[in-house]
Amino acid sequence: MRKLSTLFCVIDPTTTNQRALARSIGIAEKSKAALHVYVCIAPPGGANTRHREMALKAETERYELWLDRMATPARERGIKVNIEVEAKADWRSAIAPAAQRAGAELIVKGSFRRGALRRQLLKTGDWTLLRGAKCPVMFVKRDEVEQLRQVLLAINLNAKDARHQALNDAVFEYARGVARNTGAELHVVNAYSDSLQFVHPPDLAKKFGVERRQAHVIQGSPDKAIAEVVQKLGQPLVVIGSVMRRGMGGVVVGNTAERILDQIESDVLCVVKPRSS
Numbered sequence: 001m002r003k004l005s006t007l008f009c010v011i012d013p014t015t016t017n018q019r020a021l022a023r024s025i026g027i028a029e030k031s032k033a034a035l036h037v038y039v040c041i042a043p044p045g046g047a048n049t050r051h052r053e054m055a056l057k058a059e060t061e062r063y064e065l066w067l068d069r070m071a072t073p074a075r076e077r078g079i080k081v082n083i084e085v086e087a088k089a090d091w092r093s094a095i096a097p098a099a100q101r102a103g104a105e106l107i108v109k110g111s112f113r114r115g116a117l118r119r120q121l122l123k124t125g126d127w128t129l130l131r132g133a134k135c136p137v138m139f140v141k142r143d144e145v146e147q148l149r150q151v152l153l154a155i156n157l158n159a160k161d162a163r164h165q166a167l168n169d170a171v172f173e174y175a176r177g178v179a180r181n182t183g184a185e186l187h188v189v190n191a192y193s194d195s196l197q198f199v200h201p202p203d204l205a206k207k208f209g210v211e212r213r214q215a216h217v218i219q220g221s222p223d224k225a226i227a228e229v230v231q232k233l234g235q236p237l238v239v240i241g242s243v244m245r246r247g248m249g250g251v252v253v254g255n256t257a258e259r260i261l262d263q264i265e266s267d268v269l270c271v272v273k274p275r276s277s
Contacts, residue, residue: 003031004027004028004031004033004105004106005033005034005103005105006033006034006036006102006103006104006105007024007027007028007031007033007034007035007036007104007105007106007108008036008038008098008099008102008104008106008107008108009021009024009035009036009037009038009108010038010039010095010107010108010109010110011037011038011039011067011070012039012110013039013040013041013063017143018070018110019110019140019141019142019143020108020109020110020140021037021070022143022145023108023138023140023145023267024037024074024108025073025074025077025079026145027106027108028074028079029074029077029078029079030181030182031181033079033105033106034079034080034081034082035071035074035079035080035081035082036081036082036083036084036099036102036104037067037070037071037081037082037083037084038083038084038085038086038095038098038099038102039063039067039084039085039086040085040086040087040088040091040094040095040098041059041060041063041085041086041087041091042087042088042089042091043056043087043088043089044056044059044087056087059087060085060087063085064083064085067083067085068083071083082102084098084102086098091125092124092125092127092128092129093128093132095107095109095125095128095129095132096128096129096132096133096134097132099133099134099135100134100135104135105135105136106135106136106137106138107129107133107135107136107137107138108137108138108140109125109126109129109137109138109139109140110139110140111126111139111140111141111261111268112141124258126139126258126261127258130242130257130258130270130272133272134272135272136174136269136270136271136272137269137270137272138267138268138269138270139257139261139267139268139269139270140267141261141264141265141266141267141268142235142265142266142267146235147182148178148182148184148236148237149184149185149234149236150184150185150186150187150233150234150236150237151175151178151179151182151184151185151186151187151236151237151239152175152187152188152189152226152229152230152233152236152237152238152239152266153171153172153175153176153186153187153188153189153208153239154171154189154222154225154226154238154239154240154241154256155168155171155172155188155189155190155208156168156190156191156222156241157190157199157204157207158190158192158197167241167242167271168241170241170271171239171240171241171271172208174239174269174271175239175269176209178237178239178269184236184237185214186208186210186214187210187214187215187216187229187233187236188204188205188208188210188214188215188216189216189217189218189225189226189229190204190216190217190218190225191218191219191220191221191222191224191225191226192217192218192219193219193220194219198217198219199217200217201215201216201217202215204217216229216232222256223256223259223260223263226238226240226256226260226264227260227263227264230264230266231264235265235266236266237266237267237268237269238260238264238266238267238268238269239268239269239271240256240257240260240268240269240270240271241270241271241272242256242257242270242271242272257270
C-alpha cells in the first residue's frame with residue numbers, strides 16, 4: 001500500500017452525523033495526507049436562469065461555510081483541508097469523477113444497511129461509486145472511532161484468471177499496509193464451495209504470512225464466510241476487492257461487497273481493479 005497524499009471524504013448533506021468525516025480525519029492525521037472534503041447538492045429549479053444562478057451561488061456559499069466549520073477540527077490537527085461544493089442532479093454519478101479530479105488515492109464514504117430488494121431495484125450511491133471509482137473506497141459503517149485492532153483480508157484463491165490474481169495481490173497489499181500502519185492484527189478468510197476448492201488453513205496462513213489462528217477457511221458463499229469471521233473477531237476492517245468489467249458483465253461487480261455492507265457493522269475497504277476490455 002503506497003503512502004496516501006490525498007484523501008477524498010464524501011459528505012452527506014442530509015444529516016449532521018458525518019461518520020465518514022470523523023474516520024477521514026483520523027486516517028489523514030496518521031498518514032499525513034491532505035483531506036478533500038466534498039459535498040454534492042441538487043441544483044436549484046425554476047424557469048428563470050438568473051434566479052437559478054443567484055440561488056445556486058447562495059446555496060454554494062452556504063454549504064462552503066458549513067464544510068469549513070466541519071473541517072475546523074482537521075485543520076486544528078495540522079491537516080491540510082480543501083473543500084468542494086458541486087451541484088449535480090445525479091449526485092451518485094458525480095462522486096467518482098470528483099475524486100479523480102482531486103487526485104484522490106482513497107475515497108471515504110458513509111454507508112448504512114439497506115434491504116436486499118432495495119439493493120436490487122435501485123442503483124445506490126455505493127453501487128454507483130464502486131463502478132466508477134479509480135481508487136480504493138472505504139465504506140464507513142460505524143460512528144465510533146476506535147483503535148483498529150484487526151484487519152480481515154477477504155481473498156479468492158479459487159479465481160485463476162490474471163485479473164483476479166492481480167486483484168488478490170492488490171487487496172493483500174492494502175490489507176497488509178493498513179495492518180502495519182495501525183498495528184492491527186491481519187486475518188485472512190477464503191471461502192470455498194466444495195472439496196475441490198478447499199485450501200488447507202496452514203497453507204493459507206503460510207501464503208499470507210500470518211499465524212494459523214489468523215487463517216480462516218469456510219465453506220459457503222464469500223459474503224457468508226466474511227460475515228461469520230467478522231462476528232467471531234468483533235469489528236475488524238474488512239478489505240475486499242472488485243474487478244471492473246465492461247458491458248453487461250459489469251453488473252456483477254461489487255455484489256459481494258454490497259452484500260457485506262448489508263450484513264455487517266464493520267467498515268469495508270474495497271480495492272477496485274480498473275476496467276479492462
